[in-house]
Amino acid sequence: MSALETAIAAAKGEGRAALIAYLPVGYPDVDTSIAAMVAAVEGGADVVEVGVPYSDPGMDGPVIQEAVDVAVRAGVGMRDVLRAVEAVAAAGAVPVVMSYWNPIERYGVDRFADDLAAAGGAGAITPDLIPDEASTWLAATERTGLDRVFLVAPSSTDARLAATAAASRGFVYAASTMGVTGTRATVGDAAERLVARTRSVTDTAVCVGLGVSSGDQAAEVAAFADGVIVGSAYVRALLAGEGADGVRVLSAELAAGVRRAKVRT
Amino acid sequence: MTALHPAAPDVRDLPARPEWPDATGHFGVYGGRFVPEALVAALDELTEAYEAMRVDPEFIAEFGRLQRDYTGRPSPVTEVARFAEHCGGARVLLKREDLNHTGSHKINNVLGQALLTKRIGKTRVIAETGAGQHGVATATAAALMGLSCTVYMGEEDTRRQALNVARMRLLGAEVIPVTTGSRTLKDAINEAFRDWVTNVETTNYVFGTVAGPHPFPAMVRDFQRVIGDEARGQVLEREGRLPDVVLACVGGGSNAIGIFTAFVPDDGVRLVGLEAGGDGVDTGRHAATITGGDPGVLHGARSYLLQDDNGQTIESHSISAGLDYPGVGPEHAFLHDMGRAEYRPVTDAEAMEAFALLCRTEGIIPAIESAHALAGAMVVGRELGPDSLLLVNLSGRGDKDVETASAWFGLGEHTAPTDSDERAVEAGRGAEPGPGLDEDQQPTEGAVTNDEAVAGQDAGEQA
Numbered sequence: 166m167s168a169l170e171t172a173i174a175a176a177k178g179e180g181r182a183a184l185i186a187y188l189p190v191g192y193p194d195v196d197t198s199i200a201a202m203v204a205a206v207e208g209g210a211d212v213v214e215v216g217v218p219y220s221d222p223g224m225d226g227p228v229i230q231e232a233v234d235v236a237v238r239a240g241v242g243m244r245d246v247l248r249a250v251e252a253v254a255a256a257g258a259v260p261v262v263m264s265y266w267n268p269i270e271r272y273g274v275d276r277f278a279d280d281l282a283a284a285g286g287a288g289a290i291t292p293d294l295i296p297d298e299a300s301t302w303l304a305a306t307e308r309t310g311l312d313r314v315f316l317v318a319p320s321s322t323d324a325r326l327a328a329t330a331a332a333s334r335g336f337v338y339a340a341s342t343m344g345v346t347g348t349r350a351t352v353g354d355a356a357e358r359l360v361a362r363t364r365s366v367t368d369t370a371v372c373v374g375l376g377v378s379s380g381d382q383a384a385e386v387a388a389f390a391d392g393v394i395v396g397s398a399y400v401r402a403l404l405a406g407e408g409a410d411g412v413r414v415l416s417a418e419l420a421a422g423v424r425r426a427k428v429r430t
Numbered sequence: 431m432t433a434l435h436p437a438a439p440d441v442r443d444l445p446a447r448p449e450w451p452d453a454t455g456h457f458g459v460y461g462g463r464f465v466p467e468a469l470v471a472a473l474d475e476l477t478e479a480y481e482a483m484r485v486d487p488e489f490i491a492e493f494g495r496l497q498r499d500y501t502g503r504p505s506p507v508t509e510v511a512r513f514a515e516h517c518g519g520a521r522v523l524l525k526r527e528d529l530n531h532t533g534s535h536k537i538n539n540v541l542g543q544a545l546l547t548k549r550i551g552k553t554r555v556i557a558e559t560g561a562g563q564h565g566v567a568t569a570t571a572a573a574l575m576g577l578s579c580t581v582y583m584g585e586e587d588t589r590r591q592a593l594n595v596a597r598m599r600l601l602g603a604e605v606i607p608v609t610t611g612s613r614t615l616k617d618a619i620n621e622a623f624r625d626w627v628t629n630v631e632t633t634n635y636v637f638g639t640v641a642g643p644h645p646f647p648a649m650v651r652d653f654q655r656v657i658g659d660e661a662r663g664q665v666l667e668r669e670g671r672l673p674d675v676v677l678a679c680v681g682g683g684s685n686a687i688g689i690f691t692a693f694v695p696d697d698g699v700r701l702v703g704l705e706a707g708g709d710g711v712d713t714g715r716h717a718a719t720i721t722g723g724d725p726g727v728l729h730g731a732r733s734y735l736l737q738d739d740n741g742q743t744i745e746s747h748s749i750s751a752g753l754d755y756p757g758v759g760p761e762h763a764f765l766h767d768m769g770r771a772e773y774r775p776v777t778d779a780e781a782m783e784a785f786a787l788l789c790r791t792e793g794i795i796p797a798i799e800s801a802h803a804l805a806g807a808m809v810v811g812r813e814l815g816p817d818s819l820l821l822v823n824l825s826g827r828g829d830k831d832v833e834t835a836s837a838w839f840g841l842g843e844h845t846a847p848t849d850s851d852e853r854a855v856e857a858g859r860g861a862e863p864g865p866g867l868d869e870d871q872q873p874t875e876g877a878v879t880n881d882e883a884v885a886g887q888d889a890g891e892q893a
Contacts, residue, residue, distance in 0.1 A: 271741030
């Protein structure tokens, strides 16, 4: 099993969904962002999405862009990202890089795969790379055994769901709503329908992201998904100046949420 | 494909549609789709509807009628002999896209995409805009066809191009100033994509240039190629031969692709794209994407872009808001790599010199974007000499640029630098005439205050 599959299976063994925390490297600075990732793990996150700052994050809402803009301006790069990956692994969680495609291509696809594997990273989530365009990434991940997580959306046709899930390893990222990242009052049943549709075409784990911010929402999503992905809520804690402690408290709330869900898978 | 323009009787000898992109939108290694999965269904829907519409006689007839009766096509070709004296004696023909309704080539594309929007049953259009020309054109087409319209424009650009913001609002569009990132065109595109992914059920994205994910580069090219199809026929008819060189400015590259496409199969015709060199490519403050950039992925496609070592998009700089973009359409990258087209930078100062020259020698105020192509003609004409025939795409008119030009040249008290033109303030160009004016000419103030005005027939003859 791959690193992500192992982490998600371990959570499943405890009768719960995995908690996946997203934090961008470099906000408010590299060291504090790494401390926040470690705090997210201490609070109960099973997996940390280590976010690569990017100047044009088309899938992200204003909360994440605000934080990432700071990191971009500070010149945060892949070297810092790899340091964060090592720190998350040392803290006992599974690090998976989350990156728009251009920073990876610029760094060099094979070089990225080699360095990420060496740093203890599980693989990468690539929000603007669809499997249709991913031949170099598919080859690099085959060579290194890294996970590769692609996204599915409510608008995906059944044929695309099947093809995207087949190309994915680790888990399939189900974008719960049509829209960008950000906290929402309700997650809605579109996510549950999408998970069901995806499960019907794959045995790969399906994790849900976009819009989860509270323990109750985490519990709601954990009832039907293999993993709950939380991003903007963590970033919001940092933007509010709550620091690593705020991240740890939020992580604990979310971790409690995934544990009290009545799993109906 | 002749089917696209059967209603234009003066277009003859229509060349074939290029064999690129492939079925998945690749121009060699460039193009493609680098987008969130959530947009793929909408892009597929758009591609399928467009491929059906493209060959539908009803669409062809309606598109042809709108181009003729609404836009005013075909646009004329004008020989500019007095301007050409500054081009090494080469003969210069201008393709007059500035005379289109709304004042630029942008209308060609939006009429096509607005018809497509209606065809797929959507009621709202969104658009990004830099200089405001594409936003104005989209707002115009939306008003004409009863569509609701939202335009995203970088906050920086809303200040530089306040006139066009007012025009869009008069036309009933909502203009949203974008305050993320560098607050210019690239960020407006990001925001438009975010709107689209959220509202894709009701909304179509009317993309303004030959960049972005498939099918936009091919579709926008098809809608813009009327420029070159007409011009090729017009030049053949009046000269009995093809031009030696076709020149156009390149930001995203839609007017250039529009005029190049018809000439791509004509091996003897050089295609020259003029990029915005800003303060000079070696200063780092420019928007010359092919000259000074590298291949990468931005805004949904692989092409050349300005990026740093971390793969972050570098902010571009140009006096021309319409060229101030760190990316370029993938077909240009492809034409560049195969050597079919060449791309050269033109600095702000060179563009403004050509801008002033065309105003004073021909009575035509060009868009600053188009002035980059004119500056290219001055250089290429001197290289080739008197026997050469140059065709320049005058992609837009300069009404929108009067304030920027006035600040650059230091004309008149009402055009002293203000907050509305931060570039001029930044460069300290308000008080003194900029370097663009021909130094041998009479002071420009003379021309506007009437005291020592240079007679029109004498202007610009010294160079």
